[in-house]
Amino acid sequence: MLRGSSPLPSPEQLAAYPPEGRELIFRMAQATQAHLHRIELERLELRREKLRARAIDRAAQRRQIARGQYLGFGICVLFLAASAAVALLATSGWGQLTASLLGGIGLSSLVFVFIRGQQPRASRRLRLRAPTRAAAQSN
Numbered sequence: 714m715l716r717g718s719s720p721l722p723s724p725e726q727l728a729a730y731p732p733e734g735r736e737l738i739f740r741m742a743q744a745t746q747a748h749l750h751r752i753e754l755e756r757l758e759l760r761r762e763k764l765r766a767r768a769i770d771r772a773a774q775r776r777q778i779a780r781g782q783y784l785g786f787g788i789c790v791l792f793l794a795a796s797a798a799v800a801l802l803a804t805s806g807w808g809q810l811t812a813s814l815l816g817g818i819g820l821s822s823l824v825f826v827f828i829r830g831q832q833p834r835a836s837r838r839l840r841l842r843a844p845t846r847a848a849a850q851s852n
Contacts, residue, residue, distance in 0.1 A: 719742075720745050721738065721739070721742050722738065782827075785822065785827075786823065788819065788823075789819045789820065789822055789823035790819075791819070792815050792816065792818055792819025792822065793815075793816055793819045795815050795819075796812045796816035796819065797812070797816075799812040800812035800813075
């Protein structure tokens with residue numbers, strides 16, 4: 714017996730059926746094909762929805778990162794302005810020390826924001842790597 718990839722039997726086998734049987738076989742093949750097309754379209758639609766959701770998530774992430782950078786910059790400017798004001802108004806050594814501390818805190822907070830923003834991605838990559846030898850031996 715020969716097997717084909719079609720849902721229909723070979724012409725020789727189809728000729729052996731009565732006309733009603735042939736019609737039934739054709740309708741079943743059409744229904745099967747329509748069902749497969751529906752399933753494939755549903756899969757494609759689900760994939761499209763997933764891609765849309767990912768794009769929306771990425772846009773939201775970008776906005777959140779930008780907002781954090783603006784706020785970090787604002788905090789830094791605030792501390793530097795306070796530092797400059799204290800330095801201008803200071804008459805003693807303690808005032809100048811306070812001004813330098815305020816300036817240092819502002820600058821270090823800005824550096825921290827930019828460094829910390831990059832860190833989670835690196836730690837995710839580390840978690841995805843293969844387990845270390847010690848972890849593999851303990852299992």
